[in-house]
Amino acid sequence: AQSVAQPEDQVNVAEGNPLTVKCTYSVSGNPYLFWYVQYPNRGLQFLLKYITGDNLVKGSYGFEAEFNKSQTSFHLKKPSALVSDSALYFCAVRGSDNFNKFYFGSGTKLNVKP
Protein backbone atom coordinates (compact mmCIF):
# COMPACT_ATOMS: atom_id res chain seq x y z
CA ALA A 1 0.00 0.00 0.00
CA GLN A 2 1.16 3.50 -0.70
CA SER A 3 1.32 5.90 2.18
CA VAL A 4 3.14 8.63 4.00
CA ALA A 5 3.80 8.65 7.73
CA GLN A 6 4.59 11.65 9.86
CA PRO A 7 5.30 10.05 13.22
CA GLU A 8 5.17 13.23 15.27
CA ASP A 9 1.90 15.09 15.74
CA GLN A 10 3.82 18.01 17.19
CA VAL A 11 7.40 19.26 17.30
CA ASN A 12 8.53 21.93 19.74
CA VAL A 13 11.75 23.87 19.25
CA ALA A 14 13.25 27.08 20.56
CA GLU A 15 13.85 29.95 18.18
CA GLY A 16 17.35 29.78 16.74
CA ASN A 17 17.66 26.03 17.22
CA PRO A 18 17.69 23.57 14.33
CA LEU A 19 14.45 21.80 13.53
CA THR A 20 13.58 18.47 11.95
CA VAL A 21 10.13 17.28 10.91
CA LYS A 22 10.11 13.60 10.05
CA CYS A 23 8.49 11.86 7.10
CA THR A 24 8.68 8.31 5.84
CA TYR A 25 6.97 6.98 2.76
CA SER A 26 5.88 3.74 1.21
CA VAL A 27 5.65 3.65 -2.57
CA SER A 28 7.11 1.42 -5.23
CA GLY A 29 9.59 2.74 -7.72
CA ASN A 30 11.25 6.12 -7.55
CA PRO A 31 9.24 8.49 -5.39
CA TYR A 32 8.19 12.04 -6.14
CA LEU A 33 8.19 13.72 -2.72
CA PHE A 34 6.88 17.08 -1.58
CA TRP A 35 6.65 19.21 1.54
CA TYR A 36 3.91 21.75 2.10
CA VAL A 37 3.17 24.19 4.91
CA GLN A 38 -0.27 25.27 6.09
CA TYR A 39 -1.00 28.35 8.16
CA PRO A 40 -4.30 28.64 10.09
CA ASN A 41 -7.37 28.91 7.87
CA ARG A 42 -5.25 28.86 4.72
CA GLY A 43 -4.53 26.37 2.00
CA LEU A 44 -1.23 24.54 1.70
CA GLN A 45 1.85 26.26 0.34
CA PHE A 46 4.57 24.40 -1.52
CA LEU A 47 7.99 24.33 0.19
CA LEU A 48 10.13 21.93 -1.82
CA LYS A 49 10.16 18.73 -3.84
CA TYR A 50 12.41 15.82 -4.67
CA ILE A 51 12.12 14.06 -8.01
CA THR A 52 15.66 13.10 -8.88
CA GLY A 53 19.21 14.30 -8.41
CA ASP A 54 20.89 15.46 -5.20
CA ASN A 55 19.50 13.90 -2.07
CA LEU A 56 19.56 17.26 -0.30
CA VAL A 57 16.88 19.54 -1.65
CA LYS A 58 16.67 23.23 -0.81
CA GLY A 59 13.36 25.04 -0.78
CA SER A 60 11.53 28.15 0.31
CA TYR A 61 12.12 30.10 3.54
CA GLY A 62 15.44 28.38 4.28
CA PHE A 63 13.97 24.90 4.51
CA GLU A 64 15.67 21.83 3.13
CA ALA A 65 14.93 18.14 3.05
CA GLU A 66 17.06 15.05 2.75
CA PHE A 67 15.96 12.10 0.67
CA ASN A 68 17.18 8.78 2.05
CA LYS A 69 16.24 5.87 -0.17
CA SER A 70 17.44 3.11 2.14
CA GLN A 71 15.41 4.48 5.03
CA THR A 72 12.52 5.61 2.78
CA SER A 73 12.60 8.97 4.51
CA PHE A 74 12.33 12.59 3.48
CA HIS A 75 12.84 14.64 6.63
CA LEU A 76 12.35 18.39 6.56
CA LYS A 77 15.05 20.49 8.20
CA LYS A 78 16.01 24.05 8.92
CA PRO A 79 19.27 25.13 10.60
CA SER A 80 17.75 27.94 12.66
CA ALA A 81 14.05 28.07 13.46
CA LEU A 82 11.98 31.26 13.50
CA VAL A 83 8.81 31.89 15.48
CA SER A 84 7.13 32.57 12.15
CA ASP A 85 7.87 28.98 11.08
CA SER A 86 5.17 27.81 13.49
CA ALA A 87 2.58 26.08 11.30
CA LEU A 88 1.31 22.69 10.16
CA TYR A 89 3.63 20.78 7.84
CA PHE A 90 2.59 18.07 5.41
CA CYS A 91 4.70 15.56 3.54
CA ALA A 92 3.29 14.08 0.31
CA VAL A 93 4.25 11.43 -2.22
CA ARG A 94 2.91 10.87 -5.70
CA GLY A 95 1.30 7.49 -6.21
CA SER A 96 3.18 4.95 -8.31
CA ASP A 97 0.10 3.09 -9.48
CA ASN A 98 -1.85 6.27 -10.15
CA PHE A 99 0.26 9.30 -11.04
CA ASN A 100 -2.74 11.57 -10.51
CA LYS A 101 -3.02 10.65 -6.87
CA PHE A 102 -0.93 12.21 -4.13
CA TYR A 103 -0.76 10.72 -0.65
CA PHE A 104 -0.41 13.16 2.21
CA GLY A 105 0.74 12.54 5.75
CA SER A 106 -1.46 13.54 8.66
CA GLY A 107 0.61 16.64 9.33
CA THR A 108 3.04 17.78 12.02
CA LYS A 109 2.39 20.90 14.03
CA LEU A 110 5.60 22.84 14.50
CA ASN A 111 5.77 25.17 17.50
CA VAL A 112 8.72 27.53 17.67
CA LYS A 113 9.02 29.27 21.03
CA PRO A 114 10.76 32.63 21.38
Place this chain on the structure above:
Amino acid sequence: GAGVSQSPSNKVTEKGKDVELRCDPISGHTALYWYRQSLGQGLEFLIYFQGNSAPDKSGLPSDRFSAERTGGSVSTLTIQRTQQEDSAVYLCASSLESNQPQHFGDGTRLSIL
Protein backbone atom coordinates in the same frame (compact mmCIF):
# COMPACT_ATOMS: atom_id res chain seq x y z
CA GLY B 1 -1.35 37.10 -10.37
CA ALA B 2 -4.39 35.67 -8.63
CA GLY B 3 -4.07 32.40 -6.81
CA VAL B 4 -6.60 29.61 -6.53
CA SER B 5 -9.91 30.99 -5.38
CA GLN B 6 -12.55 28.97 -3.55
CA SER B 7 -16.06 29.92 -2.56
CA PRO B 8 -17.79 30.04 -0.22
CA SER B 9 -15.13 30.15 2.49
CA ASN B 10 -17.61 28.76 4.98
CA LYS B 11 -20.83 26.83 4.49
CA VAL B 12 -23.23 25.66 7.16
CA THR B 13 -26.14 23.54 6.07
CA GLU B 14 -28.61 21.03 7.38
CA LYS B 15 -28.23 17.31 6.98
CA GLY B 16 -29.87 16.10 3.79
CA LYS B 17 -29.35 19.32 1.81
CA ASP B 18 -27.23 19.52 -1.32
CA VAL B 19 -24.18 21.80 -1.41
CA GLU B 20 -22.06 23.12 -4.23
CA LEU B 21 -18.48 24.26 -3.74
CA ARG B 22 -16.63 26.29 -6.32
CA CYS B 23 -12.96 26.43 -7.32
CA ASP B 24 -11.39 28.93 -9.69
CA PRO B 25 -7.86 27.69 -10.53
CA ILE B 26 -4.86 29.69 -11.61
CA SER B 27 -5.20 30.69 -15.24
CA GLY B 28 -3.33 28.29 -17.51
CA HIS B 29 -3.15 25.47 -15.00
CA THR B 30 -4.39 22.32 -16.68
CA ALA B 31 -4.42 20.07 -13.62
CA LEU B 32 -7.02 20.54 -10.89
CA TYR B 33 -7.49 18.53 -7.69
CA TRP B 34 -10.08 18.36 -4.95
CA TYR B 35 -9.12 17.14 -1.47
CA ARG B 36 -10.95 16.73 1.80
CA GLN B 37 -9.21 17.64 5.04
CA SER B 38 -10.82 16.40 8.22
CA LEU B 39 -9.72 17.57 11.66
CA GLY B 40 -6.40 15.99 12.59
CA GLN B 41 -6.18 14.13 9.32
CA GLY B 42 -4.08 14.54 6.24
CA LEU B 43 -5.54 15.41 2.91
CA GLU B 44 -7.79 12.84 1.28
CA PHE B 45 -7.70 12.84 -2.51
CA LEU B 46 -11.16 13.14 -4.06
CA ILE B 47 -10.91 13.85 -7.78
CA TYR B 48 -8.44 15.03 -10.45
CA PHE B 49 -9.00 16.85 -13.73
CA GLN B 50 -6.37 17.17 -16.46
CA GLY B 51 -7.23 19.29 -19.45
CA ASN B 52 -10.03 17.76 -21.48
CA SER B 53 -9.35 14.22 -20.35
CA ALA B 54 -11.87 12.20 -18.38
CA PRO B 55 -11.50 13.01 -14.67
CA ASP B 56 -9.98 10.57 -12.21
CA LYS B 57 -12.81 10.03 -9.75
CA SER B 58 -11.16 7.21 -7.84
CA GLY B 59 -11.12 9.14 -4.55
CA LEU B 60 -14.79 10.10 -4.36
CA PRO B 61 -16.12 8.45 -1.18
CA SER B 62 -19.67 7.81 -2.39
CA ASP B 63 -22.03 8.47 -5.28
CA ARG B 64 -23.34 11.49 -3.39
CA PHE B 65 -20.16 13.27 -4.44
CA SER B 66 -19.63 14.57 -7.97
CA ALA B 67 -17.55 17.24 -9.64
CA GLU B 68 -17.40 19.07 -12.93
CA ARG B 69 -14.89 21.28 -14.61
CA THR B 70 -16.35 23.54 -17.27
CA GLY B 71 -14.22 24.80 -20.13
CA GLY B 72 -11.08 23.50 -18.52
CA SER B 73 -11.25 26.21 -15.86
CA VAL B 74 -13.74 26.60 -13.01
CA SER B 75 -14.69 23.46 -11.11
CA THR B 76 -17.62 22.70 -8.84
CA LEU B 77 -17.80 19.93 -6.27
CA THR B 78 -21.35 18.88 -5.43
CA ILE B 79 -22.36 16.87 -2.40
CA GLN B 80 -25.92 15.59 -2.46
CA ARG B 81 -27.96 14.63 0.60
CA THR B 82 -25.23 15.79 2.95
CA GLN B 83 -24.39 13.76 6.05
CA GLN B 84 -22.68 14.88 9.23
CA GLU B 85 -19.55 12.94 8.31
CA ASP B 86 -19.19 15.21 5.27
CA SER B 87 -18.18 18.04 7.61
CA ALA B 88 -14.61 18.96 6.70
CA VAL B 89 -12.51 21.50 4.87
CA TYR B 90 -12.61 20.97 1.13
CA LEU B 91 -9.45 22.12 -0.62
CA CYS B 92 -8.91 22.72 -4.29
CA ALA B 93 -5.48 22.85 -5.92
CA SER B 94 -4.20 23.46 -9.41
CA SER B 95 -0.88 22.92 -11.12
CA LEU B 96 0.70 23.43 -14.53
CA GLU B 97 1.06 19.69 -14.99
CA SER B 98 0.24 16.68 -12.89
CA ASN B 99 3.67 16.26 -11.30
CA GLN B 100 4.36 19.92 -10.64
CA PRO B 101 3.81 21.58 -7.25
CA GLN B 102 0.19 22.22 -6.46
CA HIS B 103 -1.18 25.64 -5.61
CA PHE B 104 -3.96 25.45 -3.05
CA GLY B 105 -6.95 27.62 -2.37
CA ASP B 106 -7.86 28.53 1.20
CA GLY B 107 -10.62 25.93 1.24
CA THR B 108 -14.31 25.78 2.03
CA ARG B 109 -15.12 24.84 5.61
CA LEU B 110 -18.30 22.76 5.41
CA SER B 111 -20.36 22.13 8.52
CA ILE B 112 -23.36 19.83 8.45
CA LEU B 113 -25.80 20.31 11.29
